[in-house]
Amino acid sequence: MKAIEIKDLTFTYPASQTPTLNHLYLEVEQGDFLAIVGNNGCGKSTFCKCLNGLIPHFIDGDFSGEVHVGGLDTRTSDVGTLATQVGYVYQDFENQIVRPTVLDDASYACLNYAMPDYLERGRAALKMVGLSTREKDYIWQLSGGQTHLLALAGAISLRPDILILDEPIAQLDPQHADEVYEILKTLNEKYGKTIIVIEHHTEYIANYCHHVMLMKEGGVAWKLPVDEALRHVDELQESHIFPPQVTQAAKRMQQAGTLAKTAKLPTTILQGMSTFQNCRYQPSFTRPTLKPETEKPVVTFKDMCVCYRSFKGEDRVVLDHLNLTIHKGDKIALVGSNGAGKSTLMKLMVGLVKPTSGTMFLNGQDVTGQRTKQLSPYVSLVYQNPEDMFIKDSIRRDIAYAMQVRQVTDHAKRTDELLSQFSLETLADRDGRLLSGGQMRKASLAIGIALNPPILLLDEPTANLDIATRHDILRTLKAIAATTDTVMIATHDMQLVCEWASRIVVLDDGKVIADGTRDDIFGNPTLLETVGIRPPEIFSMAQALDHQALLYTVEEFTSHFKEVGS
């Protein structure tokens, strides 16, 4: 029996003219690990909601065709029965959790469906995702990754055979992302679950999934075994999916004639080892050296300490005697695991957090403990969640707000300029919350630089974005960096770090433990190991081929590796 069988599925939302899902056919084998890819708006999420019966039972619309899940017809089975066949984890998983304690939430669905052994089921689910030790904890004591695992546990407590996860790692740092995929792998291999993920991180697809399904305009373009699927480089890129960096590099080298046309495109580093085995590293002496720190200091921290009061137990030390000098013109990437103090450091610079002890200098003056009002003309902060930046009912008014209240002359003109700089003109009168992820991020960046601050701080500017949008934002960031003196970005996105930053500061436990160029940081394996930084895949590929090679982008790789004899 197939796990999923879909025949001629068409679905149209009530307000829409065109169908979101259009004559879709699909069969999924039991025990498959399937990745669904496709550009924004191709109907991925709608498709998944057809599998768990939310469509047609809970969400209205025009539904035709047949969907069989685990042998059940979704039209005749209710959502409750289907929930025992299909578990679903949302992209905004934290809103899926409704109970205050961990075990309570994990067993909630089982209790609702009147299963007498609901607590055991909850415990068993927690064990599968590795949260057994936390069952008595309150949900707000969990980290982002653990919260995701709890949402997963809540779904598997009903023992469904099929699990669907909508962008499971979009909000997680690399370690937590690995953790989630390792658990999915165990669920797939050890417990025989069929797993379906909507995913655009092709590196993870290559390492964990068995099949890939490309969706296009509401239908299935193809469903192929993972290696074969990822080698359709051009077709994927048309749908704004970026294949793994090693695949891209090999493809480009073939086009440039530096790699044999007959070579199989690799999808993982392991495969790359054999594809690139005859390639040799050719060091160049013209590698751009990064700007030395000759500029004058703009911000200096001396022995900074910040403690937070906690609601039970001891106070938490977030910054611990931190010393750091930021120079004019620096493009700093601030990296480190969750809870290392990155956000706190940024909030400190805009006066939103008061230091427990220590001094902060701005342009040579002691500004320790000054209010946000005094600091905001010099430092601007754009935070991680763009929704929280929208305080007015249109992005035009949001961008204008800071200038209006300061009576900046011709603020209307400047607002228009910003709108066009970020290509937001057509969206100017819409509420920021209703825009897509990338548009929201751009709007929040425009808000952040409205006052033309000499120092700009960005907290995770590429989090939660699909790869195509990420490229767009990266271009925008490069444009901003050209006009703003000093920019600091806190991020987990190492591709962003490698392509953008001139200086990398590594935080660990509230201290600066490393500070330097990308060669200083990524060329130091012990350091990467201690703080759990994962370099971009292409860097690891180059390292695996030759220890001398410190290459950070696909372009650098393809111009420094050549096949011998070609």
Add this chain to the structure above:
Amino acid sequence: MKWKQKLSENILDKLSIDFLKNQVLKNAYGNTDTLIAKLDPRILIAWYLFFGIVPWFVNDVAFLLTCFLLVMITTWLAHVAGLVMFIFVLGVFSQTGYLLIVSLFFGGNASTILPLLILTLKVTTCSLASITVFSGLDPDRLSNGLMWYGCPERLSFSIAYAYRILPMLMEEFQNVLLSYRLRGNPPDHSGWMGKIRYLIYQVRIIMQAFYPLILNTAKRSRTTVEALEMRGYRYAASNRSVKKMKLSALKVTHLDSVFLALSLLWMVGGSLLMTWI
């Protein structure tokens, strides 16, 4: 002057959203190990009904004083958060307490003070009993207790869910307020007029911040509604056996009997003793 400035800054710090969040969480879940939290919620609700209703119909000072002393002890046993106590004191004082003090100052005698004292005692007893029960029990146990008494499932779910999203809402609210702080241009707050202007500005910002807060929350709730459907919330609401399972965790223990017996003993003994005095 310096210490004065320190003090006012300190008070402003205390009133931050962080502090409020902390206090709410502490109030709801921070004291699960107290004596009151260990009692059966049904017993505690019955106990509360007595101290919440009976004092209104009795005018005997001795009895009221005994009640008052008892609920004071239970409030102390429940380890109620500081903020709640502060609001309580403020509330009682603004209702009747100030009248008591004023009448004392303006030559009131026993005949004016006594009715006021009785009223104040009634109000405080009733409030303290509520505080003991509603803040001493964690919301889950409270809602299970209410469900046993036949309150609709929706009410008890709402109580538990409200506590689950409260920290999220407050964080969201805090972030929106931070946006105003980052981009706004608050008036200068030196001098008395400045302080007043600053206060008015802050109140206005807090009011304006509700618009984005509501919209952000509405956006979140789309997922929650669908998730609740999948997780069988509607199914459970119409199923009697689910209710039975939820309530099977409730058990009356010796501790409850001892608590009730002691309360009774205290009331009888205390009233007699007071009357005799």
